[in-house]
Amino acid sequence: MPIRFDQDILDLARSLPGARLLVRGVGGTVIETEAYGRDDPASHSYRGLTARNAAMFGPPGTVYVYLSYGCHLCLNVVGQAGEAVLIRALLPEVGVEEMIRRRGVARDIASGPGRLGQALGLSLGDSGKRFDGGEFLLQPATTAGRLLVGPRIGITKAADRPWRFGLAGVPGLSRPFPR
């Protein structure tokens, strides 16, 4: 049963923690995500199609990569048009040496969207590709862990929406969840 990229964006964001993500053969288990909706002031798609967010309006399962704060590449999974899930953290499992080499340090390898982007060796040119099992592979979670829920991080608009999801009991979350 493959992942349904066209389902409701909150359902998609909830289904990804526990899934396996590989980028060009390197990656691990997703442990933290955030949802960005169509009618969401915090979403890049809020003000319609632009050159930067074009990939967010691609078909479900599109890869959306953008540059944040001038120095960090962040990875998103596009759902329905204008909606996406930000991958905030993962557990390094495959190609750990490769990720450490790219990051330069052996700790906090992919705990945070910018670190994850660096560990996976992303580039802006990856935006618009697909999670089709080629360069980008996303396999559904096999076991359902307990899900943590909290407000999204680092945004100034609609900061109160509890659209951040994480896996309970794992190390490596970018930030702790409220009780």
Added chain:
DNA sequence: CTCTAGATAAACT
């Protein structure tokens, strides 16, 4: 633990 500098594309006035 808190604070700050850094880095750049794109939206905004």
Added chain:
DNA sequence: GTTTATCTAGAGT
């Protein structure tokens, strides 16, 4: 032309 942004590393308290 100015401001902001889905952030991180490193220094300071």
